[in-house]
Amino acid sequence: AAVEFSSEDLAEINNVASLLKQFLREQPEPLFTNALYNDFIAAGDLKDPTQQRQAMLAVLKKLPFNNR
Numbered sequence: 455a456a457v458e459f460s461s462e463d464l465a466e467i468n469n470v471a472s473l474l475k476q477f478l479r480e481q482p483e484p485l486f487t488n489a490l491y492n493d494f495i496a497a498g499d500l501k502d503p504t505q506q507r508q509a510m511l512a513v514l515k516k517l518p519f520n521n522r
Contacts, residue, residue, distance in 0.1 A: 485521055 459467070478485060486494055490513055497509035514522065 487517065487521065490516055 493513045493516070494510070497506060497513050500506040500509055
């Protein structure tokens with residue numbers, strides 16, 4: 455079943471997305487912390503999808519509790 459959105463729905467979705475992006479930009483540290491940046495990049499660079507998923511989950515578990 456296809457989901458249809460009216461122009462009013464899209465405007466509302468865009469407003470919510472804009473507020474979320476603004477909120478995240480105003481945080482003192484990124485959601486995915488600077489300290490784990492290289493770990494995220496290394497996990498994303500893995501070619502094997504299974505290894506990539508496992509590595510990404512391992513990095514996510516290293517995030518501070520409030521960032522999960």
